[in-house]
Amino acid sequence: MKDSSPSNSPSPFLPFSLSPLRELLFPLIAVVAAFLVGGIIVWMVGDSPLLVYELFFSSVFGSLDGIGYTLFYATPLIFTGLAVAVAFKCGLLNIGAEGQLTMAAFATAWVGLTLPHTNPYLVTLLAMMAAVVVGGLWSGIPGVLKAKFGAHEVITTIMMNFIAVGIVTYLTQYYYKRQGDPILETLPIAELKDGALVGPHLPRMHALLAPLGINFPERLPLNIAFLLALLMCVLVYVFLWKTKWGYELRAVGISGTAAEYGGISITRNIILAMLISGGLAGMVGINEVLGYRYRYYDGFSASYGFTGIAVALLGRNHPVGVFFAALLFGALNRSSLFIDIFTDNVSKDWVVILQAIIILFVACEAVFRGGAKRLLGGKV
Amino acid sequence: MMKKLLLITVIFAALILPGCKIGASDAASGKLRVGIVFDIGGKDDKSFNAAAWEGVKRAAQEFPIKLRDVEPGEPTSIEPSMRAFAERGYDLIIGVGFAQAPIMMQVAKDYPNIHFAIIDGAIEAPNVASLLFKEQEGSFLVGYIAGKTTKSDRIGFVGGMDIPLIHKFETGYEEGAKYANPKIQVFQNYVGINDSAWNNPGKGKELAKAQIERGADIIFQAAGNSGLGVFDAAEETNKLAIGVDANQNWVKPGFILTSMMKRIDVAVYNTVRDLVAGKFVGGVHMNGLENDGVGYALDNYNRPLLPQTVLDDVERVKKEIIAGKIKVTDAMAK
Numbered sequence: 001m002k003d004s005s006p007s008n009s010p011s012p013f014l015p016f017s018l019s020p021l022r023e024l025l026f027p028l029i030a031v032v033a034a035f036l037v038g039g040i041i042v043w044m045v046g047d048s049p050l051l052v053y054e055l056f057f058s059s060v061f062g063s064l065d066g067i068g069y070t071l072f073y074a075t076p077l078i079f080t081g082l083a084v085a086v087a088f089k090c091g092l093l094n095i096g097a098e099g100q101l102t103m104a105a106f107a108t109a110w111v112g113l114t115l116p117h118t119n120p121y122l123v124t125l126l127a128m129m130a131a132v133v134v135g136g137l138w139s140g141i142p143g144v145l146k147a148k149f150g151a152h153e154v155i156t157t158i159m160m161n162f163i164a165v166g167i168v169t170y171l172t173q174y175y176y177k178r179q180g181d182p183i184l185e186t187l188p189i190a191e192l193k194d195g196a197l198v199g200p201h202l203p204r205m206h207a208l209l210a211p212l213g214i215n216f217p218e219r220l221p222l223n224i225a226f227l228l229a230l231l232m233c234v235l236v237y238v239f240l241w242k243t244k245w246g247y248e249l250r251a252v253g254i255s256g257t258a259a260e261y262g263g264i265s266i267t268r269n270i271i272l273a274m275l276i277s278g279g280l281a282g283m284v285g286i287n288e289v290l291g292y293r294y295r296y297y298d299g300f301s302a303s304y305g306f307t308g309i310a311v312a313l314l315g316r317n318h319p320v321g322v323f324f325a326a327l328l329f330g331a332l333n334r335s336s337l338f339i340d341i342f343t344d345n346v347s348k349d350w351v352v353i354l355q356a357i358i359i360l361f362v363a364c365e366a367v368f369r370g371g372a373k374r375l376l377g378g379k380v
Numbered sequence: 381m382m383k384k385l386l387l388i389t390v391i392f393a394a395l396i397l398p399g400c401k402i403g404a405s406d407a408a409s410g411k412l413r414v415g416i417v418f419d420i421g422g423k424d425d426k427s428f429n430a431a432a433w434e435g436v437k438r439a440a441q442e443f444p445i446k447l448r449d450v451e452p453g454e455p456t457s458i459e460p461s462m463r464a465f466a467e468r469g470y471d472l473i474i475g476v477g478f479a480q481a482p483i484m485m486q487v488a489k490d491y492p493n494i495h496f497a498i499i500d501g502a503i504e505a506p507n508v509a510s511l512l513f514k515e516q517e518g519s520f521l522v523g524y525i526a527g528k529t530t531k532s533d534r535i536g537f538v539g540g541m542d543i544p545l546i547h548k549f550e551t552g553y554e555e556g557a558k559y560a561n562p563k564i565q566v567f568q569n570y571v572g573i574n575d576s577a578w579n580n581p582g583k584g585k586e587l588a589k590a591q592i593e594r595g596a597d598i599i600f601q602a603a604g605n606s607g608l609g610v611f612d613a614a615e616e617t618n619k620l621a622i623g624v625d626a627n628q629n630w631v632k633p634g635f636i637l638t639s640m641m642k643r644i645d646v647a648v649y650n651t652v653r654d655l656v657a658g659k660f661v662g663g664v665h666m667n668g669l670e671n672d673g674v675g676y677a678l679d680n681y682n683r684p685l686l687p688q689t690v691l692d693d694v695e696r697v698k699k700e701i702i703a704g705k706i707k708v709t710d711a712m713a714k
Contacts, residue, residue: 065467069460173573182478182543184574219490298574302456337457337464341415341450348457 030361038354045345059338060331068220074330076284078229080308081322083280090273091253096157097281098305099164104135104282106168108289109296112189123200135282136275143274147267184298202291223291233319413446415465419477421604422451431626435648443656466491506662511647516552516708518640518674523556526598536591540603541577542570547711549602567591571606584609629681639677
């Protein structure tokens with residue numbers, strides 16, 4: 001009864017299952033096709049597609065800065081991608097990750113600002129927990145509304161995004177800002193004193209790799225939260241496919257009524273899925289507040305919550321897929337400004353177009369499957 | 381089917397290849413390279429960013445430099461934009477706006493061999509030129525003009541973001557108006573408290589209309605893109621507005637009394653000129669009335685609105701400020 005392979009479960013988009021390799025094939029085709037179409041767009045606006053490709057690769061792989069920033073940008077997308085994926089496995093569309101991570105990031109900073117820094121390690125740990133708990137609770141509310149009253153989670157989660165931004169902006173502006181600071185941000189939770197960062201924070205990769213003799217530049221904000229993201233990929237996989245709870249959650253996602261007939265509670269699993277989803281989204285706050293800016297900062301999220309939906313879609317709601325999709329989107333994010341700056345006509349929105357094309361290709365996969373079947377004589 | 385694929389590939393290659401010039405890298409030219417990172421408002425705000433853009437463009441025409449610009453669009457893109465220039469070894473990176481100061485402080489430390497310039501921010505580093513302005517002095521002059529011109533003895537001020545930098549405009553304006561006309565009443569409103577306040581013309585228009593309803597007949601805006609809404613309100617109700625940063629008299633001819641000019645263009649131009657001449661100096665570069673860093677705009681668009689007596693008076697006031705006989709409050713120095 002208990003299935004262990006991710007590929008045995010039907011994809012939510014397709015009524016049949018695929019082998020792992022083939023699961024990878026279509027997203028890959030989508031990406032390559034998007035790059036080709038993107039090239040045509042570049043050519044149409046009067047720049048050289050090869051220059052743009054060169055800028056993409058050199059900005060991402062050309063230096064440690066490139067690799068570091070790509071992984072740093074991928075980190076929040078892994079969290080939000082997983083968040084969307086977990087909810088999706090339970091048949092829910094959590095488009096409120098943006099609000100959840102906003103609340104969580106503020107909570108992280110709040111813990112750092114409120115608790116005394118006698119033991120910074122303990123405060124760091126508590127701040128991390130605050131991110132997860134607050135993110136989870138913020139998405140738990142729509143979870144309860146859905147499970148108990150049938151309020152559609154798409155409506156409630158997106159509305160709660162606005163509430164989250166409102167609350168956090170208010171608190172930052174009137175209670176946690178440095179007097180006269182023109183920028184909407186809280187006081188710092190950790191500050192540089194004599195060249196060392198004092199206060200609760202997560203060490204950057206620089207500190208982690210230095211003992212191994214690797215000179216990773218200190219300026220790169222890549223931090224331990226990236227490793228946490230990797231760990232979450234593993235944990236989500238284990239939870240969804242190796243535990244009873246994950247099985248129940250997925251069963252509700254595939255067919256609620258059938259699951260209920262088998263004795264699985266729909267209500268409980270919807271709430272559980274939303275709690276986990278929000279907790280994962282909340283971890284973005286850990287990366288941002290404890291690993292990068294050491295404060296809550298208005299507008300810190302470059303739509304991570306919404307990009308997470310695309311990441312989950314491209315990653316087929318599987319942790320491994322989410323990881324690679326987040327890397328790709330991180331790389332696109334990293335290269336976008338290089339492409340904007342060092343070409344004459346292409347703007348950074350080219351990357352947004354590329355993302356849209358990728359999603360489009362993934363979404364109309366069935367059409368491609370038909371074409372591919374004809375092309376290769378029915379072998380796919 | 382394979383034939384079709386081949387055909388598509390050939391067409392695609394034929395489309396792409398002519399457009400290619402590989403290795404057209406900026407570095408090859410041997411010119412000094414200058415990068416400018418705009419504020420959220422973007423370079424077409426006809427005001428603050430436009431003035432900076434004007435300055436670098438003029439410098440690029442006169443000096444052999446390679447100029448690249450970027451409009452980050454959202455706050456999170458500012459740091460990567462600045463670092464993109466730094467990573468590619470640009471010689472001078474100009475940051476437009478105070479919001480970039482904390483970021484530039486960090487980036488300038490990471491890249492000590494690159495020159496930086498920041499507008500409206502003060503950064504203590506040998507490789508950063510901080511371009512600051514005495515906005516209160518220019519605002520005093522336009523306030524004085526407003527005080528002499530108003531018929532209702534009521535004038536207004538619409539600020540962008542409610543921050544000390546914009547309070548400098550407001551206090552200078554109010555002091556100037558009161559100096560010209562002691563019984564004047566000055567209304568003031570701000571569009572908002574975060575970055576979006578610079579980019580909300582609708583709200584700017586609403587605030588201006590509310591002030592006009594209370595009797596104001598001249599409104600000074602220091603609100604970036606939101607200020608364009610103030611101009612709309614003035615045009616619709618047949619009142620006057622005062623522009624800011626750049627000379628905005630041309631935006632709504634006949635409805636703009638004058639503009640408080642903050643010569644960001646000159647400051648930026650001078651910075652590039654110094655760099656090209658090898659005379660780049662870090663530290664604070666203060667621009668006030670004495671070096672024409674701020675002032676009021678007079679051109680064919682607004683000359684009909686300003687009688688010669690007012691112009692004579694305002695020139696006298698200007699000299700007195702420079703001489704220190706009139707003290708203008710710097711709202712940020714408190």
